[in-house]
Amino acid sequence: MRLIHTAAEIEAFVQETKAASKTIAFVPTMGALHEGHLTLVDLARQKTDVVVVSVFVNPKQFGANEDFDKYPRTLNEDAKLLETKNVDVLFAPSVEEIYPPEGVREQRAGVVGSTFEGASRPGHFDGVLTVVGRLFDLAQPDAAVFGAKDAQQLFMIKKLAGALYKDTEIVTAPTHREPSGLAMSSRNRYLTESQKTSATALYKALKTLRQPLSLTIEAARTLIDSTPETKLDYIAVVDPEIFRPVNDDFRGKALAIVAAKVGDTRLIDNLEIELTEPNR
Incomplete structure (x- = not known):
């Protein structure tokens, strides 16, 4: 080389x-x-x-x-x-x-x-x-x-x-993940073991998102905010073609995105999701 x-x-x-x-x-x-x-x-x-x-x-x-x-x-x-x-x-x-x-x-x-x-x-x-x-x-x-x-x-x-x-x-x-689901990042080396556990809340929250987004995004916020040493910056679902937020009426491929601070370390993650009719 x-x-x-x-x-x-x-x-x-x-x-x-x-x-x-x-x-x-x-x-x-x-x-x-x-x-x-x-x-x-x-x-x-x-x-x-x-x-x-x-x-x-x-x-x-x-x-x-x-x-x-x-x-x-x-x-x-x-x-x-x-x-x-x-x-x-x-x-x-x-x-x-x-x-x-x-x-x-x-x-x-x-x-x-x-x-x-x-x-x-x-x-x-x-x-x-x-x-x-x-x-x-x-x-x-x-x-x-x-x-x-x-x-x-x-x-x-x-x-x-x-x-x-x-x-x-x-x-x-594709995003490479730890066995815990935490997205691999050079900044992960700043995290303590307990903070690495807390950081898995970001991926867990993304996996909960479905229609109606007005309800599931609020629940995802609560999940992250209730996690030790974790402060949410944003969580949203966007149309991947224009990178703008979608609403409860959107159907099709979307991208769930999140950013939060765990301790002093800022982490981001995302997940491709398919938005369909909500279960009645």
């Missing part, structure tokens, strides 16, 4: 790879890799000839009072894990390489980017889309793999790719 730190190096590698008529799959991460990330790498390997994984903790997607400074940075351990998966390139740039003095193309998330996660973390999705655009410009991937856990992020990355990166296929990897 080749370790690359600069924009110039990754551009040269991409040029060589394309000249050899080889395809590139790209897995962007913020590091602190876990088993869930490795399933993304496995999916990438099925898609193309070459797999590039980036590790970059993006300052533009963290708010003033968020965990940028304490976000886990474990590059050596990450590299060892990726070597077991025969990754071709690990791209681990500095902030200066991603955001040089001459600037990069800034992206705006629009209306959807100001709801749910965007309402709780203003500017977050502008930062996400800006770094994804920059990384796509450097890696020029034929396919890019993202986890389904970050549902709102994935929705907007698909919109970005459809507008500006039409040659890049966005591949969705």
Whole structure:
């Protein structure tokens, strides 16, 4: 596995790879890799000839009072894990390489980017889309793999790719879960054992959602709010085509989404559900 730190190096590698008529799959991460990330790498390997994984903790997607400074940075351990998966390139740039003095193309998330996660973390999705655009410009991937856990992020990355990166296929990897049902996340390492137990309430609450939503969402809120050390931010059901809330009249495929703090750790999760006529 080749370790690359600069924009110039990754551009040269991409040029060589394309000249050899080889395809590139790209897995962007913020590091602190876990088993869930490795399933993304496995999916990438099925898609193309070459797999590039980036590790970059993006300052533009963290708010003033968020965990940028304490976000886990474990590059050596990450590299060892990726070597077991025969990754071709690990791209681990500095902030200066991603955001040089001459600037990069800034992206705006629009209306959807100001709801749910965007309402709780203003500017977050502008930062996400800006770094994804920059990384796509450097890696020029034929396919890019993202986890389904970050549902709102994935929705907007698909919109970005459809507008500006039409040659890049966005591949969705299913959410990887602990045996308890807790969605795997790099932030789970902040949780105590008792907090990990409390955190399972998020997935349990999502699984209770059905029509009529006006009743089941209220019950799900109560479930989460009654869980030790857990403070709900939001729980909702959205139309996955437009990422806007649905009501009691909606029928069909929907996406249940939730965010909560467990202790000091903010967690998100989601679940695809089918909304049908309520049982009478």
